[in-house]
Amino acid sequence: MKILVPVKRVADPDNANKVKVSADGARVTSEGLEWKLNPFDEYAVEAALRLNENGASGEKLGEVIIVSLGPDEVQTTIRQPLAMGADRGIHVKADDAELDSTVVAKVLAALVAQEKPDLVLMGKQAVDGDSNTAGQVLAELLGWPMATFAMAIETADGGKTLTIGREVDTGVLTLKVTPPAVVTVDLRIVAPGSVRNGVTPDAHKYGEGARYASLKGIMAAKKKAIDVRTLADLGVTDGAVVTYTKFERPPARTGSVRFVESAQELVQRLKTEAKVL
């Protein structure tokens, strides 16, 4: 299969205290931030690699192309999936401020027209804005079937049909989609047995989580191509439809942790003091 995986860099969630709001509240400042691959995108990369390989022998079964939008520094973001084993990258130059889910989806739609992948596999959302819309807008623009929040992907016939498991409140909902399709993934997609491609033997055990970029992978990534495009190259000239009017930090926490002696006392206090029962 040919799989396109869009990835986004996000402020390192482990250093979230470095995220600052500008004095006028108009934007989140990015100075001095450490960037990381959005975790859900990393899971999408892992799922794409598992779909496109014989996990036991390492043989490749298809191509995985990584796309990212942003300033020149996002090439760094693209290198990591390349070091994990993806084949090549596309960097679409843009200012972070020009982008929203719709612009991103339009860019991806234009790239799909050029690259003709069988599958666009992406994270369900980026952990910065938590919008959870780019995949859905893209499927709509392409008129393709869509499966969101995938926690399992199975294919047995080289990708002619995909069986997708989605976790819902009451259990697992199973969908069949016929590629080309858009699939967005959830955390569980990187559990050891979540991706089955009919080639990797069932006995093969993947580790828990996305694979590390090995040193060999890192050295190989240096030689992999990253094509650079602009929004204009791809005919995306309309601006963002979402405008952000104001950012503010969550209010400082008030109150304090209190310990109670018994469950009875807790219920009593929730009734009389907190008045939530």
Added chain:
Amino acid sequence: MTAPRSSHLFNPTEEHRMLRQTVAEFTRREVEPQAAESDRLGVLNTALFRKLGELGVLGITIPEADGGAGMDTVAAVIVHHELSKSDPGFCLAYLAHSMLFVNNFYHCANEEQRARVLPRTLTGEWVGGMGMTEPGAGTDVLAMSTTARRETGPGGDHWVLDGTKTYITNGCEGHCFLVYAKVDGRITAFLVDRDCPGFSTSNHIDKLGMRGSTMAELIFEGCRVPAANLLGEVGGGLVHMMHNLEIERLTLAAMSVGIAERCVELMVDYAQQRQTFGKPIAEYGQIQRYIADGYAAMEAAKALTYNVALDITPDSRNRVGSDAAKLFAAPVGKQCADYAMQVMGGAGYCREYPVERLWRDAKLLEIGGGTIEAHQKNLTKDLCRAAKRA
């Protein structure tokens, strides 16, 4: 929005940055969770060690053509720095394998020897180590008394080794060792493995810290080593040993930096959370002194270590630099661990937090790979010699 300039010292290239990210992630996900238990048991986690092989870091300084990663001293420093934030003991086993054995072996071995040994040491199937120190020869290593003599005859062509090496990291799990012995008084390097008759190792030597790695004596009793296991020339051992000591010392310095950095992190966190007399202890001047002094010393040790790392390659040396880096950095790890313990009070002294373990681990860096007194002695000798020449 580009990275601060100083980060070029620590991550000179994109590959270095990615290497750091991979090792940091591996450390967080897999090394940290097992560190306390390995320390308690006093064992090397060999399964985890083999995962270092899968990551490709066991041959970090070995050229790609020979199956390694083809990276430089800075890269080696990065791996030691990151691993030591969680488990310096495990990192010491890595150092003994990758720096003391693999890197050292590579530079004195011939093609046949490399082909025979590298594949299985780069995956971690074979754990390696290096034997220099003896019960009667530590700082004065040239006084070593292990001997080797050649024996040819109907039984084949062999070297016969007699003597004992001690405090050898990976001595318990190790399969192959680079061993220094004297041939007619001249220091010579040999490859000795478990298949050599007359070679054995002692029981595990128990120790204060660095308990994620083991150490033992290597015992040679008329030990027969095939002639093909002579590394380099007879009498060539000294030059290899001295050269390799530079990257060893620098990576040991990097371990101390890792310990220091983790301890600063721990005390900063704790000092904000812990309240006494109605306010966080971070607001007390005495606590601020531990945090600020610790941080400043750690940053200085880090900058010195990475700066010297730029100068050490297979063809260029910086002995003064590597001695200075280890001399300066070793006490900084110990100091920061001590500061962190003080800031954390009773909690710091208890096993629930990693500080007491790091505190025990940190002391080794003032002893192993050369005591601080040895660095003071060597540095002064080198500086005086250079001044005379000028």
